[in-house]
Amino acid sequence: MQRELSFPDGFLWGASTSGYQTEGGGDRTDWWAFEEARRAPEPSGVACDSWNRWPADLDLAAELGLNTYRISIEWARIEPQSGRFDADALAHYVDVVHGIRSRGMSCVVVLWHFTLPEWLGHRSATWRDAGAPAAFERYVRYVCGPLAPYVDWWATLNEANTYSSHGWLKGDWPPGRRHDWLGAVRVYEFMARGHHLAYSAIKDIAGSEARVGLTHVLPWIHPAEKGSAFSGAVQAYWRWLVADHFLGKVRGSLDWLGVQYYYDSPCRTFRLADEDGVVPRTDMGWRIAPEGLYHVVREAHARYGVPIIVSENGIADASDTQRARFLLDHLAWLHRAIDEGVDVRGYLHWSMLDNFEWAAGYGPRFGLAEVDYDTLERTLRPSAGTYGGIASANTIAKGTGDGLTYADGTPSLAPE
Numbered sequence: 347m348q349r350e351l352s353f354p355d356g357f358l359w360g361a362s363t364s365g366y367q368t369e370g371g372g373d374r375t376d377w378w379a380f381e382e383a384r385r386a387p388e389p390s391g392v393a394c395d396s397w398n399r400w401p402a403d404l405d406l407a408a409e410l411g412l413n414t415y416r417i418s419i420e421w422a423r424i425e426p427q428s429g430r431f432d433a434d435a436l437a438h439y440v441d442v443v444h445g446i447r448s449r450g451m452s453c454v455v456v457l458w459h460f461t462l463p464e465w466l467g468h469r470s471a472t473w474r475d476a477g478a479p480a481a482f483e484r485y486v487r488y489v490c491g492p493l494a495p496y497v498d499w500w501a502t503l504n505e506a507n508t509y510s511s512h513g514w515l516k517g518d519w520p521p522g523r524r525h526d527w528l529g530a531v532r533v534y535e536f537m538a539r540g541h542h543l544a545y546s547a548i549k550d551i552a553g554s555e556a557r558v559g560l561t562h563v564l565p566w567i568h569p570a571e572k573g574s575a576f577s578g579a580v581q582a583y584w585r586w587l588v589a590d591h592f593l594g595k596v597r598g599s600l601d602w603l604g605v606q607y608y609y610d611s612p613c614r615t616f617r618l619a620d621e622d623g624v625v626p627r628t629d630m631g632w633r634i635a636p637e638g639l640y641h642v643v644r645e646a647h648a649r650y651g652v653p654i655i656v657s658e659n660g661i662a663d664a665s666d667t668q669r670a671r672f673l674l675d676h677l678a679w680l681h682r683a684i685d686e687g688v689d690v691r692g693y694l695h696w697s698m699l700d701n702f703e704w705a706a707g708y709g710p711r712f713g714l715a716e717v718d719y720d721t722l723e724r725t726l727r728p729s730a731g732t733y734g735g736i737a738s739a740n741t742i743a744k745g746t747g748d749g750l751t752y753a754d755g756t757p758s759l760a761p762e
């Protein structure tokens with residue numbers, strides 16, 4: 347870094363995880379059924395066994411100096427059969443959120459992170475089932491009271507847009523529909539209804555001061571070629587489809603917005619051209635474009651007018667040769683947005699540990715901690731130390747990262 351970058355007092359520095367991707371044993375879900383039908387590349391199995399090893403995961407985060415931890419609750423564990431609730435599963439999650447707080451960290455809880463109970467998922471309508479929004483509300487009402495004393499930030503739904511595109515267009519996630527454009531758009535209506543009901547339920551139970559929002563992935567959509575008169579309209583269309591179509595339906599019931607950013611999407615006339623150009627890439631082949639984080643948080647804040655938490659940002663990087671550079675560059679751009687007045691309350695890295703990356707299985711390594719899937723041992727990667735140092739100091743010290751490059755030799759993509 348060319349100069350020291352200090353973050354606002356009380357800034358949230360954290361790591362994000364999700365239930366299905368780390369806990370293991372998610373056999374009551376639509377995802378598990380999808381895996382058993384051999385529609386996923388490999389079974390999720392015991393994952394990281396975080397169902398049992400969660401104290402070790404929290405210890406890692408706290409030792410690093412993080413002050414925030416994000417988990418999700420698995421609806422299928424709480425309500426394994428329609429209308430039958432499992433008090434032990436709820437008690438487990440109360441222990442986890444209490445464990446987060448007792449380690450001095452703030453707690454972010456997501457109530458739905460891609461998996462549905464199989465009794466809802468097996469009807470191929472899943473979230474489009476007429477009863478889904480009310481069923482979601484009933485589950486939220488069941489868990490909210492006992493969790494509430496420990497939860498600082500509630501998110502109802504994670505990435506409705508990713509769910510819709512994989513489940514209805516690509517077909518590589520449940521319910522496995524392909525090219526169902528109508529379904530992909532209509533599912534938003536059901537999810538938005540579920541969000542509104544859950545929002546009111548949490549306010550009823552946890553009190554009006556409870557902070558309720560949701561998390562959404564926002565790629566940075568920008569023109570691939572400068573100066574095309576047409577590209578502005580096409581871009582606006584993509585932005586609407588990816589972001590505003592759904593977010594527009596939930597505005598009004600948002601106390602905060604979780605912005606999740608991974609890559610940019612240069613936009614050509616009729617398509618997003620993610621594959622274009624020579625730029626540094628992650629192990630997933632995703633473009634590395636830290637500047638995009640600046641643009642998406644600015645736009646989200648301007649459009650929705652609520653505090654923003656960057657609730658996911660991270661990189662598949664098994665060799666850990668790019669992660670520190672990636673973190674520093676994204677944080678430098680985020681700092682610029684904050685300097686310009688954007689109300690950003692925190693940054694949560696995806697992820698605390700390697701985990702089950704959905705249709706990509708266990709190949710991609712997103713963790714600050716490496717997981718050995720034979721022994722389930724966790725080992726912090728060197729980049730975790732860089733991140734922990736920044737979090738503990740609430741500052742990126744001048745000179746941090748000097749000499750670090752991306753794998754293709756690009757020195758840095760931080761702002762000048």
Ligand code: BGC
Nearest residue numbers: 364504505508563658696703
């Ligand atoms: C999701 C995570 C996922 C990550 C990396 C986000 O879309 O919320 O579940 O693992 O991105 O792909």
